[in-house]
Amino acid sequence: MSTIRLLGAFVGLIVFASGTAWSQAYPAKPVRVVVVFPAGGGTDTVARLVFQKVGEQLNQQFPIDNRAGASGMIGGAIVAKSPPDGYTIMVYSQTLLVNAHVYQKMQYDVLKDFTGISMLTRLVGMLGVHPSVPVRTTKDLIALAKARPGELLYGTAGVGAYQHLSTSVFANMAGLKMTHVPFKGGAPAVVALMGGEIHMIITPIAELFPHINSGRVRAIAVTSDKRNAQFPAIPTIAETVKGYEFTSWFGCFAPAGTPKAIVDRLSAEIKQAVADPDVAAKLTAQGLDPMHMTPEAFAKHVRLEYDRLREVVKLSGARIE
Numbered sequence: 001m002s003t004i005r006l007l008g009a010f011v012g013l014i015v016f017a018s019g020t021a022w023s024q025a026y027p028a029k030p031v032r033v034v035v036v037f038p039a040g041g042g043t044d045t046v047a048r049l050v051f052q053k054v055g056e057q058l059n060q061q062f063p064i065d066n067r068a069g070a071s072g073m074i075g076g077a078i079v080a081k082s083p084p085d086g087y088t089i090m091v092y093s094q095t096l097l098v099n100a101h102v103y104q105k106m107q108y109d110v111l112k113d114f115t116g117i118s119m120l121t122r123l124v125g126m127l128g129v130h131p132s133v134p135v136r137t138t139k140d141l142i143a144l145a146k147a148r149p150g151e152l153l154y155g156t157a158g159v160g161a162y163q164h165l166s167t168s169v170f171a172n173m174a175g176l177k178m179t180h181v182p183f184k185g186g187a188p189a190v191v192a193l194m195g196g197e198i199h200m201i202i203t204p205i206a207e208l209f210p211h212i213n214s215g216r217v218r219a220i221a222v223t224s225d226k227r228n229a230q231f232p233a234i235p236t237i238a239e240t241v242k243g244y245e246f247t248s249w250f251g252c253f254a255p256a257g258t259p260k261a262i263v264d265r266l267s268a269e270i271k272q273a274v275a276d277p278d279v280a281a282k283l284t285a286q287g288l289d290p291m292h293m294t295p296e297a298f299a300k301h302v303r304l305e306y307d308r309l310r311e312v313v314k315l316s317g318a319r320i321e
Helices: 003-025 042-058 070-080 095-102 138-147 162-174 186-194 205-213 260-275 277-285 295-316
Strands: 032-035 064-066 088-093 114-129 153-156 179-182 200-204 218-222 247-255 288-290
Touching: 032 042, 032 070, 042 064, 042 088, 042 114, 042 247, 042 260, 042 277, 070 088, 070 095, 070 247, 088 095, 088 114, 095 295, 114 138, 114 162, 114 205, 114 260, 114 295, 138 162, 138 218, 153 162, 153 186, 162 179, 162 186, 162 200, 162 295, 186 200, 186 205, 200 205, 205 218, 247 260, 260 277, 260 295, 277 288
Parallel strands: 032 064, 032 088, 153 179, 153 200
Antiparallel strands: 088 247, 114 200, 114 218, 114 247, 114 288
């Protein structure tokens, strides 16, 4: 073997060994988990459930740092500018990618400034109506909307939010014209639905199911491709509108340049955490499907989602200067 080849093999061995040692020593101090939305919301709930367990597994603290504002972009900017040492990570939703197509000016590049660690959960939506609306199925709702074009009011958490995009796709595929009523968050939109200020909403299951049991909201359908295990009697929108599916997700990211050994270690710990029966049960109770992806698979998913959501946002007309 030549001297050059021997030297190359020796250097490679050192790099491999140092990377392994680094990942084994990590984390040597608390890891800040930046949650880009307020405490008490869906993103916050997922982050606390998952990273409390990850902390237990690693015998280290993973404190939650809520940095809300500007549809998550304030927290995103903080993480993008943080040292890529594994001690600042971020939990964000699909909104990270939506923002890239909705806002003309951003402080970071969603594809270049972050490294994906893993998906955490999949989020399924539910189509609900006020009890006064004379429909009980998706077919009924479509017929009513076509008979009264532009009259049905649907609420959302704001321009470009999950509620807005999922309903825009539904309306487009079903050939409907409805009126968008944006609110400052999903909770106010649900309150408006219960008060009869709007007729319908498509929003995460967790935001609706407490009010379904009380009779203040009527569940019509779910947005996944298959029926939800918690609500097997509630059909999918796709059973009426063929091909419709609109789910979202929560994921974990690190600043770009974070060592692969650390990213892989965190991803492996997340896989173990979301598979824990207690964590999985609590996530499922929130209408969420526990998920894990390797960093490589998650990076591919993010790229595909980025391209898909560009077309969805264009269809919805969502654009903010």
